[in-house]
Amino acid sequence: MLKIWGRNDGSNVIKALWCLNEIGVEYERIDWGGEFGGNDDPEYRKKNPNGRLPTLEEEDGFTLWESGAVVRYLCGRYSMGNMCPATLRGRADAEKWMDWSSLNLGPFNSVFLQHFWRLPEAERSQEVVEKAIATTIPHFDVLDAHLADRDFICGDRLTMADIPAGVLTHRWINWSPHRPSHPNLEAWHARLLERKAYQDCVVAVTPPGP
């Protein structure tokens, strides 16, 4: 059976898990990293030399790391023409939004986790969090405008394009209570909330915010 190495609450692991749950592929998840440790285990490093999560492993020994690559692979393998758009241009468009989301919406997630949960209390700074919010707002302005005339990022159905943004938007909405209103983004998030896979893999494991 396909394996995913990684604790179930890491934002990058969640991308792979939500994707697998959406496409209905059975998998085994191994608690790894974070409080479970194991990232420096030499056998694990053979699978993923970065010692990070997630790592996908198939029965024949094929391994893959880097969450965006894992999501693309899963959608291409198990959901071509659905989660993975069938045309080259459709796929490029979805991949564009996947990369854009991780690059632009991801840093707020890291800053918040550090300054709300992980750093010793004396080193936490609300100012740093506020700066990360201010830097991230223009990116959400872009996504909000894009969603004005479509239900999902690539059109009328969920695709792999929604995965990284969907994971990071749930954190944004829960962790930045004073953010500006983004009605199209919020409507899209509400549509994601209707999905069991999103509830199970994203909502259920998102740490609470302020």
Ligand SMILES: N[C@@H](CCC(=O)N[C@@H](CS)C(=O)NCC(=O)O)C(=O)O
């Ligand atoms: N760019 C990588 C980042 C991987 C990454 O940093 N993952 C986090 C978890 S979300 C991690 O491994 N953290 C160390 C740990 O949890 O032990 C990806 O998207 O897969």
